[in-house]
Amino acid sequence: MPLRHPQLRADGKLAHLLTIEGLPAAMIHRILDVAASFIGVAERDVKKVPLLRGKSVFNLFFENSTRTRTTFEIAAKRLSADVVNLNINTSSANKGESLLDTVDNLAAMHADLFVVRHSQSGAPFLIAEHLNRNYQGRIQVVNAGDGAHGHPTQGLLDMYTIRHFKKSFTELRVAIVGDVLHSRVARSDIHALTTLGVPEVRVIAPETLVPSGVEQLGVHFTTDMKKGLKDVDVVIMLRLQNERMNGALLPSAQEYFKHYGLTREKLALAKPDAIVMHPGPMNRGIEIDSAVADGAQAVILNQVSFGIAVRMAVMSLLVAP
Numbered sequence: 001m002p003l004r005h006p007q008l009r010a011d012g013k014l015a016h017l018l019t020i021e022g023l024p025a026a027m028i029h030r031i032l033d034v035a036a037s038f039i040g041v042a043e044r045d046v047k048k049v050p051l052l053r054g055k056s057v058f059n060l061f062f063e064n065s066t067r068t069r070t071t072f073e074i075a076a077k078r079l080s081a082d083v084v085n086l087n088i089n090t091s092s093a094n095k096g097e098s099l100l101d102t103v104d105n106l107a108a109m110h111a112d113l114f115v116v117r118h119s120q121s122g123a124p125f126l127i128a129e130h131l132n133r134n135y136q137g138r139i140q141v142v143n144a145g146d147g148a149h150g151h152p153t154q155g156l157l158d159m160y161t162i163r164h165f166k167k168s169f170t171e172l173r174v175a176i177v178g179d180v181l182h183s184r185v186a187r188s189d190i191h192a193l194t195t196l197g198v199p200e201v202r203v204i205a206p207e208t209l210v211p212s213g214v215e216q217l218g219v220h221f222t223t224d225m226k227k228g229l230k231d232v233d234v235v236i237m238l239r240l241q242n243e244r245m246n247g248a249l250l251p252s253a254q255e256y257f258k259h260y261g262l263t264r265e266k267l268a269l270a271k272p273d274a275i276v277m278h279p280g281p282m283n284r285g286i287e288i289d290s291a292v293a294d295g296a297q298a299v300i301l302n303q304v305s306f307g308i309a310v311r312m313a314v315m316s317l318l319v320a321p
């Protein structure tokens with residue numbers, strides 16, 4: 001019978017990182033603790049560490065990315081790995097090679113870890129199952145974003161950021177605002193927040209941009225931005241994913257900004273020390289006003305920096321002997 005979580009080994013250790021759903025809270029805290037131990041290395045106050053010396057990390061990106069690919073690359077280099085970047089939409093996939101043939105060819109080049117981004121949900125699972133079957137678990141996979149399904153390292157770096165600024169999860173109110181329907185970040189964040197015991201996770205969005213039955217994920221849903229932001233500790237803004245929308249889900253960008261764009265006035269409804277997060281890339285003036293994006297409560301660039309340490313933690317837990 002296939003394991004429900006092919007990412008966990010029989011001894012409970014991580015074999016791959018494919019999704020946050022089903023990861024035990026203790027495992028999430030362990031990853032965050034290891035990340036904390038790497039902060040000095042990630043931020044270059046301390047020399048690189050040799051944990052992945054002699055290992056090859058292949059960044060396999062079937063979809064565009066700047067921040068995520070770059071931070072994986074920096075993280076792998078800080079661990080002393082060799083890094084190969086492949087932008088597949090411009091190479092073999094165009095020639096008709098199948099996903100698993102591409103993977104087999106790179107495995108033949110002695111890859112130790114694949115970091116996979118793909119527009120199809122489930123692609124990293126498919127690769128992980130193939131590697132488990134054919135390479136005796138010697139090659140690991142990290143999901144760097146698959147379709148609208150998940151983006152576990154973004155979820156983990158978001159948790160790192162929240163823990164850094166708020167210390168604990170168990171008394172927080174967190175609002176996730178915007179295009180939840182198309183957002184893999186929202187799904188990973190919701191799984192992580194509920195697993196870590198955040199008592200109140202609110203989703204704020206127009207009806208057309210939430211998956212039906214979103215409450216089943218353990219969140220409260222409202223279309224009312226003002227009600228939703230009241231007294232929250234953390235605001236996670238999402239990008240409007242125009243590239244994943246087909247058809248008219250929204251009247252106009254201006255209309256969206258009027259109701260759901262985060263302005264200073266709306267942010268004033270949250271707690272005075274609330275932090276504002278965004279996974280990037282931001283659409284200024286559509287989901288977030290520049291005054292907020294560049295304001296004192298924004299921790300958006302901290303998220304990017306913490307992402308390096310978190311990705312170092314994940315890769316070292318998967319690959320280091």
Ligand code: NCD
Binds near residue numbers: 067154184
């Ligand atoms: C996110 C992604 O690609 O899923 N960005 C990222 O990884 N930094 C969010 C987004 O594209 O909106």
